[in-house]
Amino acid sequence: MRAAANGRPSVAAQRAAAALHLITPVDDHPGLAARLLLTLAHAEAERGHTDVGLSLLDRAEVLADRADLGTVLQQRGLLLLRAGRIDEAAKLLDAAVPLLREHGEPAVLARTLLNRGVLHLTAGRIRLARADLLACRTLADEHGLRSVAAKVVHNLGSCDLATGDIPAALRAFDTSAAMLGELGAAGVQAAAMVDRARALLGAGLDMAAAEELDHAIGLLRRHRLSRDRGEAELVRAQAALGSGDLVAARLWSGRARRRFTRLGKPAWTALAALLTVRADLADALRDGVSGASRRRLLAVTRRAERLGDALRALGLRNDADVADLLALRARGAAGAAPAGGPRAAAHRPVRPDDPLDARLLRRLTRAELHRTDGQARAALAELRKGLDDLQEHRGKFGSLELQSSVAALGADLGAAGLDLSWSLSPRSSPSLIFNWSEQSRAQAFRIRPVLPPQDPHAAETLAEFRQLRLALREAELAGRAEPAIKARCAELEQRIRREGWTANGTGESRGIVTDREVQRELVRAGHRMVSYLVRRDRLHAIVLDGHTTSIVDLGDYAPVAEAVRRLLSDLDAAADRRVPERLVAVAQASAERQAAFLGRSLIASVLPMSDRRDLVVVPTRQLAVLPWGLLPELHGCPVVVAPSASVWLTARAAATSATGGAPLLVAGPDLIHADAEIDAVADWYPRGRVLRGDAATAGAMLGGMDGAAVVHVAAHGHHDTQNVLFSRLYLADGPLLAYELQRLGTAPGHVVLSACDVGRAVVRAGDELVGFTAALLHAGTASVVASVARVRDALGPTVMAQYHSAIAAGVSPARALASLPIPTPFVCFGAG
Structure with a gap:
């Protein structure tokens, strides 16, 4: 029994069979035989032999006395639950509970309540699931059932996951994993990792979920847990689908479907087929509308409709709704809009306790139906509600990583809204397009930051x-x-x-600005703004000059993105001390060509050269890491880059209310000119605090940054593209991580990072920026000046002394940067 509880069904089956052999004939020991048959039935079912398990239960029921009848019922209910026969399992477990309360052992009753809780959870009845699980936890604590208690904690985490509270779910999964680890339940731990991966998928962390699942699948293979392995393969398919790898999604869902078919588990087979339908629909929609894609879409429609009926018959009503919605989307995309009954699937009420992905899918499907009916405004309203749902979900996270990654879940809503806004005529509705772009870009910056507790x-x-x-x-x-x-x-x-x-969010979110608010601030500041966006692989610029809003088509996006990549590569090569001078000259010449191309592509056709007002740039995708000051059209022009117009306005408000704490000047190790640079900058800040040598530690810097008016750091850094919040500055005692900037009680007003390329960022779905500079803006810093490419060490002292002389004289960061005698790869982010 212990082997079965700890997730080792093969061992449990061998031991139970051996014990049965020892007490043959079983009629001489009916009670003991019945219990051994129960254990053997459970172990065989876990190994994928459900029919064998049910047959063994038939034999056990004949031998069992009334005191053991409840145990037989609960075990049969468990096997049917595992097979996906939800309604049949519910009746058996409901019948077992009162019998076990009267005659059964506390351990068996606890497991029955646990299993019934899982059943309610599977069927989407979260309130009932919690009630059973909490009752089970009470029994487990009273009777020292540690393994059961660990499973309760895990399943309560699954309840949190079902209601969208991912930090709470992850905390529960971590606690459960630690409890199971103490018990040596490796097989159960591996299965628990699958639910943890589900939680990561709910936060848009597809790659992290895939890593977790690959590990879990290896463990499940070693422990021969076929059913759990199939479930892990199915969630692995979801991870592939989330990351856009449709080939891998089909591969993993196909493996899971074949495994569940062999195991005789129709519910799980249907769920795997549903995932394949999702991948096929995404592939067909990606191909656009043609005769061949229309036929594919209609085929997807028929498969989704059949699956909806099958899932409903199996008691999986939430999943049946998803299948219905997929059928509606496929039918609509094929130009065969449904009427009557099929449309009702989209218009069922959106319940707050529905899974987030189902709610977003329902909103998207409704919007597509409204658009088909010519009701564009109603369609946009549905898409906005979907993004509002997503923002509410984002507000539950205290982690900046999760706040930004969750944007991937709303990518389809954002793209649909942009396309729909565009269909209302870009010439007559540029304001609508601008406002929609603000609705769906850089939304993590709207969340009020959380100060993590001291741990x-x-x-x-x-x-x-x-x-x-x-x-x-x-x-x-x-x-x-x-x-x-x-x-x-x-x-x-x-x-x-x-x-x-696992950190909780505040749930508080700033509002989204409109074009009118932006225009008023542009007039007040004497600035202009260009907001870039990509629609159907073409790049566009929305120009706001303080009075009017217009849109310019800039052509294909791909050549521009490639030019940005080449420019950054050339700049890095030119700044590398190890590169020979003749190759440096080649890299510089190539960089000048790329900058000229980008200037023509992004600026020349957008802004008149005679207009030298400060420019606010709201970039998209690869443009977020472009050194704008190197474009010939912008030489000497003050430029500030902000992830969104909303971020720009928020940063300007922060600039006006910034504290006047003592300036902080930091010289990091191993940077040849760091001390000379800090000495040159310090001349402009007589009240400044200087950290250098052994005193320039991460803790001292973080403490000095809190509330400082100005922070200048001359230190090596590294932009980590894999784990972006581990981008870092190297100090005397090791790196200061972007992750740690969330600990700032009062963000510094203005920060200058003068070395390396820590101005770079990873741009996620929804133009969410993550990196060292972005972390400072998230924390509330008004303006950050940093390089998006490597910088030659010798450039620092002279250039930065000139920059700070202007800052000390009251010049804005963007204008101070523009006044430098030579163009540099430094960019002013935030308020400007």
């Missing part, structure tokens, strides 16, 4: 990580490989990330 354990983890990172950097500079240190750093990095994911 001694987290502080210890971070201190160890910092020390090991310092050791690893020293080894890299010396040309030594340190695989053990590197592996430990990766382990600590993952632990720090996971702890961040």
Whole structure:
């Protein structure tokens, strides 16, 4: 029995069969035989032999006395639940509970309540699931049932996941995993990892979920848990679908479907088929409308409709609704709009306790139906409601990583809204298009930041990580490989990330600005704005000059994105001390060509050269990391870059209310001109606090930044493209991470990062920016000046002294940057 409880069904089956052999004939020991048959039935079912398990239960029921009848019923109910026969299982478990309360053992009653809780959870009845699980937890605590208690904690986490509270779900999963680890329940732990991956998918962390699942699938393969392995493969297909890898999504869902078919589990087979339908629909929609794609869409429609009926018959009503919605979308895209009954699936009420993905899909489907009916405004209203649902979901996260990654869940809503706004005529409705772009871009910046609680354990983890990172950097500079240190750093990095994911959000969100509000501020400031967007692979610019709003078509986006990548590569090569001078000249010439092309593509046809007002740029995709000051058309023109117009206005408000704390000047290690640069800058800040040498630690810098009017850092840095919030500045005791900037009580008013490329960012779906500079803006810093490409060490002292002389004289950061005698890859982000 212990082996079965700990997720080792093969061992349990062998031991139960051996025990039965010892007590043959079983009629001499009916009670013991019945219990052994129950254990053997459970183990066989877990190995994928459900029919064998049910047959063994028939034999057990004949031998069992009344005291064991409840146990037989609950076990049969469990097997049917595992097979996906929800309604049949519910009747058996309902019948078992009163019998077990009267005659059964507390452990069996606890497991029955646990299983019935899982059944309610599967059917989407969260309130009933919680009630059974809490009753089970009480029994488990009273009778020392540690394994059952761990499973209750995990399933309560699944309830949190079903209602969208992902931080609470992740906390529960972590607690449960620790409890199961103490019990040595490796097989159960592997199955629990699948639910953890589901939670990560609910936050848009598709790659993190895929890593978790790949590990879990390996463990499940070793423990021969076929049913759980099929479930893991199905969730792995969801991860592939979320990341846009439709080939992998079909591959994993096909594996799961074949496995569930062999195991005789029709409900799970149907769920795997539903995932394949989702991938096929996404593929057909990606291809556009043609005769061939129309036939594919109609085929998808028929499959989805059949699946909806099958899932409903199996008691999986929520999943049946999803199938109905997919059928509606496919039929509408094929130009065969439904009427009557099929349309009713889209117009069922959107319930707050529905899974988020189902709610967003319903909103999207309704919008498409409204558009088909010629009701564009009603369609946009549905899409806005969907994005509002997503923003409410985002507000539950205290982690900046999750706040930004969740945007991927609303990518289809954003694209549909932009396309619909455009269909209302870009010439007559540029304001509508601008306002929609603000509705769907950089929404994580609207969430009010959370100050994480002081946690001694987290502080210890971070201190160890910092020390090991310092050791690893020293080894890299010396040309030594340190695989053990590197592996430990990766382990600590993952632990720090996971702890961040469990933080609760405030639920508070700033509003979205309209074009009228932006125009008023542009007039007041004497600025103009260009907001870029991509629609159907073409780049467009929305121009706001303080009075009018207009749209300019800039052509295909792909050549522009490629030119940005080449420009950054050329700038990095030109700044690399190891590159020979003749190759530096080649890289500089190439960079000038790319900058000229980008200037013609992005600026020349958008703004008159005679207009030298400050320019606010709201970029999209790759343009977020473009060094705008290097474009010939913008030489000497003050430029500020903001992730959205809303962020720009918020940053300007922060600039006017910024505190006047003492300036902080930091010289990091191993940067040749760092001390000279800080000395030159310090002349302009007699009240400034200087950190250098051993005093320039991460803790001292973070403390000095809190509330400072100006922060200037001359230190090496690294932009981490894999784990962006681990982008870092290297200090005396190791790196200061972007992740740690969330700890600032009062963000500094203005920050200058003068070395390396920490101005770069990863741009996620919805133009969500994540990186060191973006983390400062999230924390509330009004303006950040940083480079988006490598900078030659010798450039710092002279250029930065000139820059700060202008800042000290009251010149704005964007204008101070524009006044430098030579163009640089530095960019002013935020308020300007």
